[in-house]
Amino acid sequence: MDPHDPPGEPGAPGPRPVSPLEQALHAARALVLADLVAREVAEADVVSMVEESVTHRRWWVEQWPDGAGFLAGLVAQDVQDALLERHGRWPLCPVCGTGDPHALEVEPELGPDPHWVCHKAGVKVAAVGRLGGAVPS
Numbered sequence: 001m002d003p004h005d006p007p008g009e010p011g012a013p014g015p016r017p018v019s020p021l022e023q024a025l026h027a028a029r030a031l032v033l034a035d036l037v038a039r040e041v042a043e044a045d046v047v048s049m050v051e052e053s054v055t056h057r058r059w060w061v062e063q064w065p066d067g068a069g070f071l072a073g074l075v076a077q078d079v080q081d082a083l084l085e086r087h088g089r090w091p092l093c094p095v096c097g098t099g100d101p102h103a104l105e106v107e108p109e110l111g112p113d114p115h116w117v118c119h120k121a122g123v124k125v126a127a128v129g130r131l132g133g134a135v136p137s
């Protein structure tokens with residue numbers, strides 16, 4: 001618990017009251033950043049993609065507070081989409097040793113306890129935020 005903020009975080013806009021929603025957003029950001037760091041794509045512009053997603057999802061979860069538990073999976077998918085446009089597939093599947101490189105997908109797309117899964121192999125690879133532990137480096 002109490003994970004440290006990842007390095008390279010841009011300056012915060014200022015103190016804000018720490019609501020449960022804000023805590024959920026912070027946790028989601030930390031989990032996705034951990035996966036980005038684990039897969040060595042935590043460049044400055046990638047971190048800004050996470051921030052963009054968190055900003056968007058802050059609005060989203062304020063409209064639907066019951067979705068707070070879904071934030072990590074949603075932010076992961078937002079960043080995955082943004083990376084696909086600008087960098088390519090992420091995160092590449094570490095399970096399948098043969099065939100075309102392919103990305104893992106988040107399941108459930110909209111639900112609690114999101115995991116990275118490989119649809120080709122039909123396996124759960126790791127929880128969102130735990131990619132670093134799943135892949136031998």
Ligand SMILES: [Zn+2]
Nearest residue numbers: 093096118120
């Ligand atoms: Zn695979």
